[in-house]
Amino acid sequence: MGRQLLLEHIAVPGIETFEVYRKMGGYASVEKALKTMTPDQVTEQVKNSGLRGRGGAGFPAGMKWSFLDRKSDKPRYLVCNADESEPGTFKDRYLMEKIPHLLVEGMITSSYALGAKTSYIYIRGEYMYVLQILEKAIREAYAAGFLGKNILGTDYSLDLYVHPGAGAYICGEETALLESLEGKRGNPRLKPPFPAIAGLYASPTVVNNVETIAAVVPIVNLGGDEYAKVGVGKSTGTKLISASGHINKPGVYEIEMGLPVEEFIYSDQYCGGIWKGRKLKAVVAGGSSVPILPAELILKTAKGEPRLMTYESLADGGFTSGTMLGSGGFIVMDETTCIVRNLWTFARFYHHESCGQCSPCREGTGWMEKVLHRIEHGHGQMSDIDLLVDVAKKIEGNTICPLGDAAAWPVASAIRHFREEFEYHVKYPEKVKNPKHFEIEPFVSSKQLVMV
Amino acid sequence: MAKVTIDGIEIEVADGTTILNAARQLGGASVPPAMCYYSSLKGSGGKCRVCLVKVAQGSSKDPRPIPKLVASCSTPVADGMVVQNLTSPEVLEARKGVVEFLLINHPLDCPVCDQAGECDLQNLAYEHGASTTRYEEERRTFEKIDIGDKIKLHMTRCILCYRCTMVANQLTDNRVHGVLNRGDASEISTYIEKAVDNDFSGNMIDVCPVGALTDKTFRFKSRVWFTKPMDAHRSCTKCSGKTVLWMKDNEVLRVTARKDQYGEVKEFICNECRYDHKNAADWTIEGPRHIDRHSVIAQNHYEKTDLLTLKKEIERQIEFQKGKPLPLALDEKK
Amino acid sequence: MATEKETIQFSDSALSKAKEIIGRYPEGKQKSALLPLLHLAQSEFDGWLSPAVMDYVASLLQIKPIEVYEVATFYTMFNLEPVGNHLLEVCRTGPCWLRGAEDIVKRIEQKLNIKVGETTADGKFTLKTVECLGSCGTAPMLQCGATFFENLSEESVEVLIEKLAKQKRSSYLRPTEINVG
Numbered sequence: 024m025g026r027q028l029l030l031e032h033i034a035v036p037g038i039e040t041f042e043v044y045r046k047m048g049g050y051a052s053v054e055k056a057l058k059t060m061t062p063d064q065v066t067e068q069v070k071n072s073g074l075r076g077r078g079g080a081g082f083p084a085g086m087k088w089s090f091l092d093r094k095s096d097k098p099r100y101l102v103c104n105a106d107e108s109e110p111g112t113f114k115d116r117y118l119m120e121k122i123p124h125l126l127v128e129g130m131i132t133s134s135y136a137l138g139a140k141t142s143y144i145y146i147r148g149e150y151m152y153v154l155q156i157l158e159k160a161i162r163e164a165y166a167a168g169f170l171g172k173n174i175l176g177t178d179y180s181l182d183l184y185v186h187p188g189a190g191a192y193i194c195g196e197e198t199a200l201l202e203s204l205e206g207k208r209g210n211p212r213l214k215p216p217f218p219a220i221a222g223l224y225a226s227p228t229v230v231n232n233v234e235t236i237a238a239v240v241p242i243v244n245l246g247g248d249e250y251a252k253v254g255v256g257k258s259t260g261t262k263l264i265s266a267s268g269h270i271n272k273p274g275v276y277e278i279e280m281g282l283p284v285e286e287f288i289y290s291d292q293y294c295g296g297i298w299k300g301r302k303l304k305a306v307v308a309g310g311s312s313v314p315i316l317p318a319e320l321i322l323k324t325a326k327g328e329p330r331l332m333t334y335e336s337l338a339d340g341g342f343t344s345g346t347m348l349g350s351g352g353f354i355v356m357d358e359t360t361c362i363v364r365n366l367w368t369f370a371r372f373y374h375h376e377s378c379g380q381c382s383p384c385r386e387g388t389g390w391m392e393k394v395l396h397r398i399e400h401g402h403g404q405m406s407d408i409d410l411l412v413d414v415a416k417k418i419e420g421n422t423i424c425p426l427g428d429a430a431a432w433p434v435a436s437a438i439r440h441f442r443e444e445f446e447y448h449v450k451y452p453e454k455v456k457n458p459k460h461f462e463i464e465p466f467v468s469s470k471q472l473v474m475v
Numbered sequence: 476m477a478k479v480t481i482d483g484i485e486i487e488v489a490d491g492t493t494i495l496n497a498a499r500q501l502g503g504a505s506v507p508p509a510m511c512y513y514s515s516l517k518g519s520g521g522k523c524r525v526c527l528v529k530v531a532q533g534s535s536k537d538p539r540p541i542p543k544l545v546a547s548c549s550t551p552v553a554d555g556m557v558v559q560n561l562t563s564p565e566v567l568e569a570r571k572g573v574v575e576f577l578l579i580n581h582p583l584d585c586p587v588c589d590q591a592g593e594c595d596l597q598n599l600a601y602e603h604g605a606s607t608t609r610y611e612e613e614r615r616t617f618e619k620i621d622i623g624d625k626i627k628l629h630m631t632r633c634i635l636c637y638r639c640t641m642v643a644n645q646l647t648d649n650r651v652h653g654v655l656n657r658g659d660a661s662e663i664s665t666y667i668e669k670a671v672d673n674d675f676s677g678n679m680i681d682v683c684p685v686g687a688l689t690d691k692t693f694r695f696k697s698r699v700w701f702t703k704p705m706d707a708h709r710s711c712t713k714c715s716g717k718t719v720l721w722m723k724d725n726e727v728l729r730v731t732a733r734k735d736q737y738g739e740v741k742e743f744i745c746n747e748c749r750y751d752h753k754n755a756a757d758w759t760i761e762g763p764r765h766i767d768r769h770s771v772i773a774q775n776h777y778e779k780t781d782l783l784t785l786k787k788e789i790e791r792q793i794e795f796q797k798g799k800p801l802p803l804a805l806d807e808k809k
Numbered sequence: 810m811a812t813e814k815e816t817i818q819f820s821d822s823a824l825s826k827a828k829e830i831i832g833r834y835p836e837g838k839q840k841s842a843l844l845p846l847l848h849l850a851q852s853e854f855d856g857w858l859s860p861a862v863m864d865y866v867a868s869l870l871q872i873k874p875i876e877v878y879e880v881a882t883f884y885t886m887f888n889l890e891p892v893g894n895h896l897l898e899v900c901r902t903g904p905c906w907l908r909g910a911e912d913i914v915k916r917i918e919q920k921l922n923i924k925v926g927e928t929t930a931d932g933k934f935t936l937k938t939v940e941c942l943g944s945c946g947t948a949p950m951l952q953c954g955a956t957f958f959e960n961l962s963e964e965s966v967e968v969l970i971e972k973l974a975k976q977k978r979s980s981y982l983r984p985t986e987i988n989v990g
């Protein structure tokens with residue numbers, strides 16, 4: 024197992040309590056930052072660390088922090104994005120549930136750096152029990168003097184609250200999240216202005232993912248340069264990967280950036296290989312929104328180099344033969360999986376979650392779901408396949424927020440890499456009537472037949 | 476001031492002007508269509524996406540193009556910006572897509588719609604749409620409902636531009652209707668039956684780009700087509716009293732506010748002028764209202780409403796606009 | 810009952826909780842408390858939000874009722890119609906589907922003799938399918954009230970239903986301790 028910067032103490036009994044967490048060296052970053060560093064020095068360390076946002080887009084965290092309008096006379100806010108609703112992603116829940124003080128500590132240190140006096144953790148409403156775990160941790164931190172007035176006797180004060188969502192994937196989009204936090208429908212805002220200028224209550228705001236904020240703890244403790252030594256190139260540090268699907272050991276793994284994908288899937292330290300002794304068919308590497316890749320392209324790039332778990336390596340080949348690290352939701356499919364049915368569940372998801380504000384996404388997501396439903400259930404036509412490609416293209420890039428893209432990419436990539444399987448559904452409607460069609464008789468691509 | 480080039484024509488506009496408004500100052504064919512933006516309603520725009528344009532050069536300081544198409548109604552210009560609207564095949568293709576999206580769940584019941592003839596969606600479909608639809612799924616439908624005793628809501632026709640909710644927020648003091656549900660199940664509604672009732676609530680009808688909100692007091696005896704729009708005014712304590720009377724012979728069938736060439740009302744009118752003065756004697760009639768190219772008076776007598784027919788129908792009416800006599804519609808020939 | 814207008818009123822403890830929640834947001838931004846208050850209201854009033862309950866929340870926050878309706882209808886966790894004592898929400902998205910979520914749904918439908926979206930005649934159970942609940946590594950799974958039941962099998966979900974049937978309304982805010990092995 025590689026270096027653990029976030030989950031090192033996760034197995035320590037009682038780590039969810041303040042007492043044990045503190046005993047294991049917890050809250051050191053708060054002491055170090057508040058007592059020995061200026062807020063700008065903390066931001067500088069985050070910049071040096073090369074930390075990139077862990078919520079999906081991978082935007083450099085230090086740069087985002089430096090965009091925050093510090094000249095405004097309005098209060099500044101830090102809002103933690105704990106909405107975690109991207110299918111395949113459950114790392115934030117794991118972190119908050121098992122080691123809640125890590126997030127609380129990261130929130131305090133980061134709020135200090137940004138000059139926020141009130142900060143919020145926006146957590147998806149379905150995680151109600153996790154909200155209570157966080158609230159307990161926050162109460163303990165208040166009691167120990169790490170939150171509230173004059174933290175550790177300094178003149179820095181901070182209040183921290185947890186705010187529940189109520190069932191809406193779109194509220195993970197940062198401006199929809201802010202709308203929701205203001206008590207409104209989760210309709211994403213038009214940008215600009217960006218939250219750094221006018222975010223929560225039209226005040227300068229930084230929105231960061233749970234894992235991003237947690238990573239600030241080791242960054243401050245080790246120093247940004249030290250942190251940057253972990254990982255490769257512009258993918259610094261460690262990353263939490265949520266592994267699900269047809270593997271022997273689903274779960275959350277902290278990996279050092281740069282781990283080969285093959286090792287991640289087959290090593291017993293991580294996923295432990297494909298279940299039931301079956302073969303790997305495809306992987307969605309970064310949450311449902313990113314392009315799906317067939318086995319041969321997820322293990323090796325089109326150039327034949329081993330694919331690594333980094334932002335760059337996963338994206339190698341662009342959308343023709345690559346994908347994205349995204350939120351780190353690693354969904355593995357074995358040889359019996361019907362790519363069309365899996366895609367249909369994704370399309371249904373985006374249709375269900377579109378906020379409905381802009382026409383391409385509101386109308387296009389439903390259209391794609393209906394066509395996919397038809398194809399999967401044996402009522403498709405050959406022309407439907409190109410229709411799907413075209414509808415996806417008409418949505419992509421033309422919407423208010425990236426949910427439209429997120430709905431379009433899986434469709435485009437599944438057809439790009441698995442077109443034959445779609446055609447099979449059209450040609451043999453009788454064979455796909457049973458929902459478990461490929462479990463009964465796995466689909467064999469003609470490409471494979473040629474190779475044998 | 477900022478210099479922008481739109482489809483090759485340069486114009487100087489005040490800083491902060493949106494691309495759409497810069498194009499409107501320029502006028503002509505390069506003005507992008509707009510279905511949700513409404514200049515007098517704060518916060519409007521950005522939603523329908525029909526106004527997408529390409530920014531081929533961001534500004535003179537940073538000449539890089541913007542990678543995605545942008546909503547011209549909500550993107551401010553920058554000095555040295557180069558914008559492509561009609562000159563970009565990418566824009567035309569994307570717009571065709573948006574029009575198709577707007578139409579897939581639209582009932583295309585133009586023959587029985589009050590708005591026929593002054594519907595922005597009809598115009599849009601004609602100018603920017605494809606002539607066939609590829610949508611073979613079931614269309615979304617809603618029941619017609621009354622929101623108050625003066626306004627009828629045909630939700631099936633709504634394109635969710637949010638304008639009517641903005642009118643209620645910005646012109647009246649008690650909004651009782653809004654957008655409920657989400658995604659393609661979103662609908663305009665009061666949730667529980669409540670009357671929309673306020674001195675200025677009737678303006679919701681005028682800002683609606685389609686026939687989703689219609690005037691129940693419209694004495695709908697013939698198609699809009701056979702009514703003659705006349706500019707008129709009366710002295711009113713609540714509003715400017717400047718309206719358009721939709722008349723047949725000497726009868727006032729309907730009263731609306733005056734729209735400019737982009738279909739926007741600049742002076743909203745009160746409900747009294749709108750609903751309570753259906754007597755020609757109440758008004759000083761100024762003369763016939765000039766109808767310009769943007770409000771294609773499209774009257775519909777076709778029974779089968781596919782896009783091709785729609786297109787032909789509008790074509791027929793555009794001919795009329797140009798001053799030619801209107802060829803008879805199908806059902807009048809007998 | 811939550812339907813008679815005059816009787817809509819939070820309990821004292823809920824009311825003080827509501828005040829505490831409102832205090833988390835800056836002056837004049839009390840509308841921010843809307844989602845947490847609707848959760849509170851739903852747990853106070855039998856697991857669903859009637860128009861009268863929503864009007865009550867509007868009055869607590871001094872906002873227009875339509876502002877509450879707009880929000881309550883946007884978020885899927887708010888039930889706008891009565892639900893059974895135990896609302897079973899089975900995840901149906903890709904990763905859960907890969908691990909057999911469809912079989913779980915079928916088994917529940919058989920066991921309770923209802924279809925997705927329906928409530929049993931005795932008012933004990935309502936079955937729904939929902940989108941990814943962030944539990945894909947322990948799929949298939951369902952949520953009931955505040956509790957996640959994970960790594961389900963067709964057998965364990967039957968055991969779960971039998972155990973739940975003996976309990977009163979599942980708490981919306983606090984997880985239950987039920988072991989289904």
Ligand SMILES: Cc1cc2nc3c(=O)[nH]c(=O)nc-3n(C[C@H](O)[C@H](O)[C@H](O)COP(=O)(O)O)c2cc1C
Nearest residue numbers: 076077078104106107108195196197231232235425
């Ligand atoms: C539809 C959609 C859903 C998103 N969901 C989440 C989410 O659940 N959690 C998250 O951290 N970021 C999510 N994001 C990304 C956020 O908009 C934002 O980029 C992120 O919170 C920034 O934090 P980071 O820079 O630390 O990654 C989502 C984005 C979109 C477009």
Ligand code: SF4
Nearest residue numbers: 378380381384422424
């Ligand atoms: S892209 Fe979809 S989710 Fe995003 S604003 Fe538009 S309709 Fe809403």
Ligand code: SF4
Nearest residue numbers: 633634636637639683
């Ligand atoms: S009813 Fe008309 S004005 Fe209101 S949102 Fe729908 S289309 Fe727009």
Ligand code: FES
Nearest residue numbers: 521523524526548
């Ligand atoms: S007019 Fe610009 S998006 Fe609708």
Ligand code: FES
Nearest residue numbers: 900905942944945
């Ligand atoms: S897909 Fe079911 S919990 Fe994620």
